[in-house]
Amino acid sequence: xxxxxxxxxxxxxxxxxxxxxxxxxxxxxxxxxxxxxxxxxxxxxxxxxxxxxxxxxxxxxxxxxxxxxxxxxxxxxxxxxxxxxxxxxxxxxxxxxxxxxxxxxxxxxxxxxxxxxxxxxxxxxxxxxxxxxxxxxxxxxxxxxxxxxxxxxxxxxxxxxxxxxxxxxxxxxxxxxxxxxxxxxxxxxxxxxxxxxxxxxxxxxxxxxxxxxxxxxxxxxxxxxxxxxxxxxxxxxxxxxxxxxxxxxxxxxxxxxxxxxxxxxxxxxxxxxxxxxxxxxxxxxxxxxxxxxxxxxxxxxxxxxxxxxxxxxxxxxxxxxxxxxxxxxxxxxxxxxxxxxxxxxxxxxxxxxxxxxxxxxxxxxxxxxxxxxxxxxxxxxxxxxxxxxxxxxxxxxxxxxxxxxxxxxxxxxxxxxxxxxxxxxxxx
Numbered sequence: 001x002x003x004x005x006x007x008x009x010x011x012x013x014x015x016x017x018x019x020x021x022x023x024x025x026x027x028x029x030x031x032x033x034x035x036x037x038x039x040x041x042x043x044x045x046x047x048x049x050x051x052x053x054x055x056x057x058x059x060x061x062x063x064x065x066x067x068x069x070x071x072x073x074x075x076x077x078x079x080x081x082x083x084x085x086x087x088x089x090x091x092x093x094x095x096x097x098x099x100x101x102x103x104x105x106x107x108x109x110x111x112x113x114x115x116x117x118x119x120x121x122x123x124x125x126x127x128x129x130x131x132x133x134x135x136x137x138x139x140x141x142x143x144x145x146x147x148x149x150x151x152x153x154x155x156x157x158x159x160x161x162x163x164x165x166x167x168x169x170x171x172x173x174x175x176x177x178x179x180x181x182x183x184x185x186x187x188x189x190x191x192x193x194x195x196x197x198x199x200x201x202x203x204x205x206x207x208x209x210x211x212x213x214x215x216x217x218x219x220x221x222x223x224x225x226x227x228x229x230x231x232x233x234x235x236x237x238x239x240x241x242x243x244x245x246x247x248x249x250x251x252x253x254x255x256x257x258x259x260x261x262x263x264x265x266x267x268x269x270x271x272x273x274x275x276x277x278x279x280x281x282x283x284x285x286x287x288x289x290x291x292x293x294x295x296x297x298x299x300x301x302x303x304x305x306x307x308x309x310x311x312x313x314x315x316x317x318x319x320x321x322x323x324x325x326x327x328x329x330x331x332x333x334x335x336x337x338x339x340x341x342x343x344x345x346x347x348x349x350x351x352x353x354x355x356x357x358x359x360x361x362x363x364x365x366x367x368x369x370x371x372x373x374x375x376x377x378x379x380x381x382x383x384x385x386x387x388x389x390x391x392x393x394x395x396x397x398x399x400x401x402x403x404x405x406x407x408x409x410x411x412x413x414x415x416x417x418x419x420x421x422x423x424x425x426x427x428x
Contacts, residue, residue, distance in 0.1 A: 002143035004107060007097040010071070011060035011089040020052045027053040028087040030062075032073040035093060037117035038166050040068065040079045053088050060095055062087045065109045067096040069116070071137040076125030078113040094142065102149070111155035114162050115147055120421050148424045158420050165416035172409035176402040180273070183395055187346050190391055191381045192235035195352075229356035231347070233381045241378040245333040245344055248372055251293040253323060258286035263316070263324035267302060270312040274399050275349055277314035283325060291325035294332045299341050301348055303369045304329040305361065309354055315345050331372065338385055342392035347380055 014020035021029075026047030028034075034041050053061065062068065066081040072092045081087070081095075089095060098107050115121045128141035149155075188195065232238060241247075256262075261282050269278040277300070283291075294300055296319050302312035307329065316324060333348075335341040347353065361368035383391075 001096075001145040001147055003102055004098050004112070004147070004149075005096050005143065006099045008094055008139065008142070009059040010091055010094045011057050013090040014048060014052055014056065020048055020056075022047050022049050026050065028085075030068060030087055030089045030093065032070050032077070032092050035068050035070050035074075035077045035079045037077060037079075037113075038169075040081070040085070040087070048088060053086075057088045060089050062089065062095055063097070065098070067098065067109055067113060069094050069096060069137075069142070071142070072134065075129060075135065075137060076116055076122050078116045078121075080110050080113050094139075105149060106152040106155075107149070108152065108155040108159055110159045110163075112147065114158055114420065115424070116145075118417050118421055118424070120424060121147075150424070154423070158423060161416050161420055162413075165413045168412045169409040172405045172412070176405040176409075179398050179402045179405070183346075183398055184350055184352070186394065186398075187350065187391060190387075191231070191383070192233040193231055193381070229352070231353075231380050236381040236383040236387075238379050239382040241375050241380050243336070244339045244380065244382065245299075245335055245341070247375050248332050249334050251295055251298075251323065251332075253285050253288060253293065256285045256321065256323070258284065260285045260321060262288065262321050263319040264291075265300065265314075265316065265324055265326035267307055267312060267327040267329060269326075270300070270302065270307075270314050272307075272310040272312045274403065275311065275314055275345060276399075277316050279316065279319065279324070282320065288325040290328070292328055292330045292332060293323070293325050294330075295319065295324070295334075296322045297335065297341055299333040299335075299345050299348070300326060300330040301333065302327075302329055303331050303371075305358075305366075305368045308357060308370055311349055311351075311354060313345065313349060315341055329369070331370070331375070333375075339382075340385060340388040340392050342396070343388035344380075346391055346395050 024047055026049055028040075028042055029046045029048045030040065031046065034045050048057070062081045062085065064081055064083050064085070068079045068081065068089060070077045070093050098109050098112065101107055116125060124146055125137065128137060128145060129135045130138060130141060150158075187193075253262075261284055263279050264281040264283040265277050265279065266281070269281065271277070292300070294316060296317050297315065299315050300313060302308045302310075333341070333344060335344060357370045357374055360370055360374040362371050363369050
């Protein structure tokens with residue numbers, strides 16, 4: 001790589017307590033998570049003020065066709081800077097400006113990115129890592145990296161293969177997103193729940209009245225009284241939530257030996273996207289003290305911010321020994337007779353319900369939670385058990401199809417990478 005690099009520089013991270021950061025009107029400031037093999041991902045990017053971009057970080061300004069190469073954290077991820085992109089990097093990445101050609105071979109920077117994002121390129125990068133507690137690639141290691149440089153026409157062909165694969169991947173992921181985003185509308189439609197009309201944000205519409213008895217002894221912020229939330233439907237009877245499920249029931253582990261292995265579910269093992277739990281972790285009964293306890297067919301629902309807003313919840317089944325324990329930040333719900341717990345899960349995952357639950361947060365900033373009182377006031381539709389099961393099964397099938405599309409998307413890219421590596425090894 002040393003023979004290909006014309007210029008190299010790394011960035012720094014400005015102090016958070018200084019006025020160096022700003023909103024989306026500023027300059028994108030790339031961190032490791034923003035550098036992917038599909039390109040620069042701005043979905044969770046930070047922004048710095050232009051004064052920092054043109055001053056403190058002037059040397060690490062990104063220009064067209066620069067390579068952004070991560071050197072700590074997720075080592076060896078590479079992205080190419082596109083046309084008209086203005087951005088900067090922190091100290092966990094470097095920017096390469098490549099020569100236009102070497103030994104009469106024109107260099108396509110997108111090919112170089114493809115190479116180092118391949119399994120072969122990744123292994124070459126990791127082989128040069130130094131440092132014990134904090135592995136990294138230093139400049140010496142970066143210059144010594146090896147790369148297979150085929151003729152320009154083959155470089156371009158390889159870039160074309162990967163560009164096509166990523167385009168197909170993106171299309172399938174969009175199909176998966178469309179399916180997942182359709183679930184809320186499906187639930188509301190099947191239950192005959194009409195979406196409330198969005199009011200114009202005028203002063204007249206923001207003025208409202210309530211009774212002193214509602215406010216007395218309760219919360220004083222106006223939003224909780226102004227934004228009325230209802231799951232009312234004319235198609236089915238309405239029932240109090242607490243008459244459909246047990247809220248945070250006591251689950252006893254008596255009768256189990258202290259060394260009995262059971263399922264353990266920390267918060268990070270809950271998928272916000274699919275509403276599923278990874279049940280692979282274990283604890284013994286003696287270690288369950290202080291954790292939230294549950295059993296097969298219970299619904300665990302994150303009550304703390306931001307996990308609640310993100311939709312971290314799951315119906316847990318096939319638990320080891322039929323029981324489990326997990327984060328203290330879960331509410332637990334057990335279905336009563338005539339209730340399908342997966343139907344309850346569908347209701348509690350509604351974005352509109354989670355948005356409304358935010359208004360009922362209690363606790364200090366950063367540690368706010370939805371209390372069980374929120375559910376005691378909740379009234380939900382109660383269709384027949386057959387209709388509940390129909391809704392639950394449809395949602396399960398929809399999520400499974402979305403997962404299948406994501407798997408197909410990943411397989412397309414993996415197959416393209418394997419094809420490219422066969423080509424490269426033949427060239428090498």
